[in-house]
Amino acid sequence: MSQNAIDTQGTTLAAAYCLQLGDDALIYAQRLGEWISRAPQIEEDMALGNIGLDLLGQARVLLTRAGELDGTGRSEDDLAYLRNEREFHNVHLVEQERGDFGFEMARMLWFAAYQCELYAALISSIDDTIAGVAVKAVKEVDYHRDHASQWVLRLGDGTPASHVRMRESLERVAPYVAELFEDDAVSIAAAEAGLGTLPSSLWDSAFGHVGRVVAQATLTVPANSPWRSRGGRSGIHSRPMGYLLAEMQHIARSYPGATW
Amino acid sequence: MSTPAANTPAASPPAANGGSPDRSWPLWEVFVRGKRGLSHVHVGSLHAPDAEMALRNGRDLYTRRQEGVSLWVVKSTDITANSPDERDSFFDPAADKIYRHPSFYEVPKDVEYL
Numbered sequence: 001m002s003q004n005a006i007d008t009q010g011t012t013l014a015a016a017y018c019l020q021l022g023d024d025a026l027i028y029a030q031r032l033g034e035w036i037s038r039a040p041q042i043e044e045d046m047a048l049g050n051i052g053l054d055l056l057g058q059a060r061v062l063l064t065r066a067g068e069l070d071g072t073g074r075s076e077d078d079l080a081y082l083r084n085e086r087e088f089h090n091v092h093l094v095e096q097e098r099g100d101f102g103f104e105m106a107r108m109l110w111f112a113a114y115q116c117e118l119y120a121a122l123i124s125s126i127d128d129t130i131a132g133v134a135v136k137a138v139k140e141v142d143y144h145r146d147h148a149s150q151w152v153l154r155l156g157d158g159t160p161a162s163h164v165r166m167r168e169s170l171e172r173v174a175p176y177v178a179e180l181f182e183d184d185a186v187s188i189a190a191a192e193a194g195l196g197t198l199p200s201s202l203w204d205s206a207f208g209h210v211g212r213v214v215a216q217a218t219l220t221v222p223a224n225s226p227w228r229s230r231g232g233r234s235g236i237h238s239r240p241m242g243y244l245l246a247e248m249q250h251i252a253r254s255y256p257g258a259t260w
Numbered sequence: 261m262s263t264p265a266a267n268t269p270a271a272s273p274p275a276a277n278g279g280s281p282d283r284s285w286p287l288w289e290v291f292v293r294g295k296r297g298l299s300h301v302h303v304g305s306l307h308a309p310d311a312e313m314a315l316r317n318g319r320d321l322y323t324r325r326q327e328g329v330s331l332w333v334v335k336s337t338d339i340t341a342n343s344p345d346e347r348d349s350f351f352d353p354a355a356d357k358i359y360r361h362p363s364f365y366e367v368p369k370d371v372e373y374l
Contacts, residue, residue, distance in 0.1 A: 043317040050320050
């Protein structure tokens with residue numbers, strides 16, 4: 001293989017890796033945006049909005065980088081607004097419909113616990129952009145994890161009603177957790193190339209954090225469910241994804257080139 | 261944003277309809293210190309279920325644009341404020357005590373920043 005071919009392959013790999021990291025952040029940012037004006041208090045509207053914007057900031061850099069590297073010259077907007085469902089590589093966890101507040105805190109606890117370990121590892125990526133995003137994001141997601149932890153503690157160890165609902169939320173989220181920590185072809189290659197890290201290597205620390213919070217909240221981490229989500233990394237998505245994309249993309253697709 | 265204490269009871273009393281629990285969060289006053297060496301300054305108020313969450317909400321609401329390096333939150337009910345009715349007796353007597361202002365001293369010429 002010529003040096004040029006290796007470079008080309010490496011660039012494509014980095015693009016694919018940036019895309020899956022960026023898609024997780026983008027799609028969860030879109031979901032969190034739905035909370036504005038619907039959270040229990042205006043203070044929580046702001047908190048969830050801030051967290052969504054942190055994720056959107058990560059997505060913008062990662063998608064821009066993916067567009068530069070994959071040779072298509074697509075911008076962050078092209079990638080966010082003009083790809084079809086099968087071209088998105090996010091996990092199913094982030095595309096699930098907005099549930100109640102307990103569900104959101106359960107989802108955020110897992111996702112932020114994953115991202116904390118992920119970005120801590122990506123600080124040593126050989127790609128400057130990925131390492132740069134990681135350095136900035138590691139502080140952001142630490143706060144996201146803290147926010148979710150605080151609420152899981154209060155809801156789990158709160159009233160009998162909040163305890164039951166928090167337990168049900170953890171159970172609803174559980175089938176989507178394993179996919180986050182699954183090694184897919186792109187992340188395996190990215191880890192070997194020094195670009196990224198193996199999702200499976202993040203499990204122990206992330207599970208450790210979630211387990212501690214859940215135990216302190218007088219709850220238990222649900223046992224493995226018979227069914228679990230798969231396929232997000234290769235573009236296979238669940239029903240809510242189409243509706244999410246329709247809402248996220250319809251302005252850009254209805255009025256091509258529109259600016260605002 | 262409401263002013264502390266006097267006219268804003270933090271948590272409204274339990275509802276009269278058979279003692280269902282109060283569903284609103286107490287009010288907290290937020291103080292931000294802009295940088296080292298300055299004092300904490302009152303910037304507004306917010307709702308939160310407890311002190312820890314009040315700090316986090318304060319961070320989200322009042323330090324979004326790097327306004328501070330330190331945050332205090334105080335339950336609004338823990339602040340004792342004078343009543344507006346007492347304003348005359350509290351503050352007006354100071355109006356004609358000009359000897360309380362250090363305006364009778366001559367400032368030495370070589371003192372620049374006084």
